[in-house]
Amino acid sequence: QVRLLESGGGSVQSGGSLRLSCEASGNPMSWYSMAWFRQAPGREREGVATIDRFGTTFYTRSVKGRFTISRDNADSTLYLQINSLKPEDTAMYYCAAQFGRTHGLSVEDYANWGQGTQVTVSS
Numbered sequence: 001q002v003r004l005l006e007s008g009g010g011s012v013q014s015g016g017s018l019r020l021s022c023e024a025s026g027n028p029m030s031w032y033s034m035a036w037f038r039q040a041p042g043r044e045r046e047g048v049a050t051i052d053r054f055g056t057t058f059y060t061r062s063v064k065g066r067f068t069i070s071r072d073n074a075d076s077t078l079y080l081q082i083n084s085l086k087p088e089d090t091a092m093y094y095c096a097a098q099f100g101r102t103h104g105l106s107v108e109d110y111a112n113w114g115q116g117t118q119v120t121v122s123s
Contacts, residue, residue: 002026002112004095009117016085016121022078022095022114030073033102035110036080038091038119045094047105049080058103085121092116 008020020036035050049069051057057069068081078095096110104110 002029002032002097004097004112004114006093006095006114006117009093009119011120011122012085014085014087014121014123017081017083018085018119020080020082020093020095020117020119022080024076024078024097027099028073029071029076029078029097032097032099032112034069034071034078035096035098035105036067036069036078037094037096037107037110038089039094039116040088040091043091045107047107047109050103050105051078052101052103054101056103058105060105082119085119087121087123090119090121092118 003025005023033052039045049059051069066084070079094116095114097112098110
């Protein structure tokens with residue numbers, strides 16, 4: 001089992017940047033494909049970026065060019081660099097992990113979840 005703890009959220013103005021972190025503990029993070037999801041109030045949780053065990057990344061269309069997912073297996077940490085933030089990026093951001101290799105961006109693709117970190121973007 002892997003435990004996930006997100007950090008790095010906050011309140012920023014439109015156009016700003018944030019770097020989210022997700023610290024993994026328990027099983028080695030290198031065993032898992034990792035992803036970032038987000039959920040805005042009243043909306044379903046949506047996958048925004050995923051990175052598999054080999055470093056291959058995928059992004060949902062709405063964040064391509066602004067979000068960058070990366071991982072440091074030695075430090076057991078997953079990152080999400082968010083640039084050019086927009087008010088519509090306001091959401092709770094969650095880290096997720098799935099044993100083995102997946103490129104999925106659906107909630108059903110991941111069995112392990114963190115508690116989330118809030119990102120609020122003002123115009």
